[in-house]
Amino acid sequence: MSKKPDAQHVSHSDKLKALYARALAVAKLYSQSTGASVYVSDENYTPILEINAEKDCVILYGTCKELHCNAIKESCRLGGSYTYTCKMGIYFWTSPMYLDGQFAGALIGSGFTDSKKIKALAEMLLTCAMYLSTENKSCHSVMRRRAEQQALISAHLEALKKQHPHGSIVPEYPMDKEQELLSAIRHGDIELGKALLNELLAHIFFTNSDQFNHIQYRTIELIILFSRIYNKMGFSAESVFEINKQHIASIKLATVAIDKLATTATDKLTTAASEGTSGIEEITDILHHILGETIAEVIGFKGMQHALALKKAEQFILDHIDKKIVLSEIAKVSGLSVPYFSTIFKEEMGENFSDYLNRVRTEKAALLLTTTDLTLNKIAKLCGFEDQSWFSKIFKLHSGMSPGRFRNQRGKTAAHIPGLAFSDSYIDIIKP
Numbered sequence: 398m399s400k401k402p403d404a405q406h407v408s409h410s411d412k413l414k415a416l417y418a419r420a421l422a423v424a425k426l427y428s429q430s431t432g433a434s435v436y437v438s439d440e441n442y443t444p445i446l447e448i449n450a451e452k453d454c455v456i457l458y459g460t461c462k463e464l465h466c467n468a469i470k471e472s473c474r475l476g477g478s479y480t481y482t483c484k485m486g487i488y489f490w491t492s493p494m495y496l497d498g499q500f501a502g503a504l505i506g507s508g509f510t511d512s513k514k515i516k517a518l519a520e521m522l523l524t525c526a527m528y529l530s531t532e533n534k535s536c537h538s539v540m541r542r543r544a545e546q547q548a549l550i551s552a553h554l555e556a557l558k559k560q561h562p563h564g565s566i567v568p569e570y571p572m573d574k575e576q577e578l579l580s581a582i583r584h585g586d587i588e589l590g591k592a593l594l595n596e597l598l599a600h601i602f603f604t605n606s607d608q609f610n611h612i613q614y615r616t617i618e619l620i621i622l623f624s625r626i627y628n629k630m631g632f633s634a635e636s637v638f639e640i641n642k643q644h645i646a647s648i649k650l651a652t653v654a655i656d657k658l659a660t661t662a663t664d665k666l667t668t669a670a671s672e673g674t675s676g677i678e679e680i681t682d683i684l685h686h687i688l689g690e691t692i693a694e695v696i697g698f699k700g701m702q703h704a705l706a707l708k709k710a711e712q713f714i715l716d717h718i719d720k721k722i723v724l725s726e727i728a729k730v731s732g733l734s735v736p737y738f739s740t741i742f743k744e745e746m747g748e749n750f751s752d753y754l755n756r757v758r759t760e761k762a763a764l765l766l767t768t769t770d771l772t773l774n775k776i777a778k779l780c781g782f783e784d785q786s787w788f789s790k791i792f793k794l795h796s797g798m799s800p801g802r803f804r805n806q807r808g809k810t811a812a813h814i815p816g817l818a819f820s821d822s823y824i825d826i827i828k829p
Contacts, residue, residue, distance in 0.1 A: 409497065416496055416529060417445055423525050424504060433508040433518055438491075440501050442466040461485075469493065469503045476540025478519040490519035492526035493540075501530075543678040546595065546685060553599030567604050570615075571597065575622065582626055582688070585696040590688050594619075598681055613648060616680055620644045623691045644687050651679040703741050706731035710742075714754065718761060719781050724750050758782060759795040766804040773800050 417437060424435040437445040442465065461483045472479035473493040480490045491505040506522050509515055561568050574596055581590040597619065605611040620641060627637045713730045714722065727750065728738035742750050758780040765776045777788035792800045 412496055413440065413501060416494065416501055420494065420502065420504065420529050421445065423529060427504075427506070427522065427525055431506075431518055431521070433506045435504060435506045435522075438465070438469060438503045438505060440499075442469055442503075444505075445502075465489070465491075465505065469505070472503065473500050473540060475544045476538065476542070478523040480515060480519050488515055490515060490522055492519070492523040494526050495530040504529075539682070543682050546681050547678055549592075549595045550599045550602070550681065553596055554603055557599060557603045561603075568600070570604075571600060574600075579622065579626070582623065582692055582695060585692055585699060587689065587692050590692060591685060594684060594688055595681075598684065602677065612680070616648050616684060617645050619684060620648065620687060623687055626691055626695060644683070647683050648680060651676045651683060703745055706733050706738065706741070707745060710738075714757060717781075718758065719779050721781065721783075722754060755791050756795055759792050762788065762792055762800065763796065763803065766800055776800070 417439065420437045424437050427433065428435045439445055442462075464481070464483055468479055468481045468489065468491050471481075472491045476493075478490055478492045480488065482488050487507055488510060489505055489507045491503050493500055494502045494504065504522050504526050506518060509518065557568065574593055578590060578593040578597065581593060598616075601612060601615045605615065624637050624641050627640065628634075632640075709731045710727050713727060724739065725735050728735045731738055733741070739750060742753070746753055748756075762776050762780045762782075765771055765779065769776075771779070773788065774785045777785045780788070782788035782791065789799055792803070796803055798806075
């Protein structure tokens, strides 16, 4: 019995042969099921096999080869399906395949003129291409994400070109946008952060189209800018240095990739923008990824900050439940400003501070009413109510009955009073 070769030792060419064999089988089934003409293209944009393609211009190939190659490149850049027509007016749709994270070929279909049917067939072909790229499913989503990012940056680039035509004064770097970006990060606003980052990147690419070292420097400056947030969150200098080291290494590799895309400095940016795996797109993707990581850390850190602040508020309430407690006082104890504390308290607890405080006082009063023989006036004082009248009003609002009636019924409705929001051990703490 022949021994099956170790998957780790299978060469790239053997993997390609296996991929193309599977692709041909899938293409045949696709063609039989839909009636469309299908062929498989290899990594060099050369057709491997045409199926029911006697009338397709791919057989002519002479005048349409460049068209099909460019269409495959565009589908690769988009990370999805791409529909187009040839000079003969024939409709085509194509989707890329990936192997080991690299472009490995494409599926191309044709044969219909109905736009709705073509759209459905194009989506079906993309599904087939993603199936064939089983171990590389993320490639399609990555390329699609990069295409969306570049579309947004391209819009900013076009605006800059109109505002600053060739030969005019180069616009100054928008420092205000940088500060807005920092503010968006601090507030955990990922959508605004992405939009501002795209504006800054468009400016960097526009003003440094033939100076790739400058692109590298400016993007590294953005990474350092992001790292200031880590410093404010209490990360050690060593941790921040290590984070920056990894991010900067990624930017350097991407910048090297840009430099290799074209032979002359003036056409590098144009070439980079048109290639599906360009360094420009990689730089953009890296910075968006770093932005996402940073904002995720900020949101997590804020969550811990909020939890700590609310825990301090809880303890202060427990210690001073029999006294008058005002919002400014509790905010100060929590280490937050009054407006900010009020906001996060409402978000985390689902009610404003005064309602929460009255509810906690009522819960303690309910416990004292059913476990002690203290007078209503004494209970009102122990629970921090100004007087017995106010105590009765608030208690009835929360429990549905007066304190006296509640005591007479031995607290049978106590189960209907909402549970404490902060601590499960609160009841044990407030027992007299």
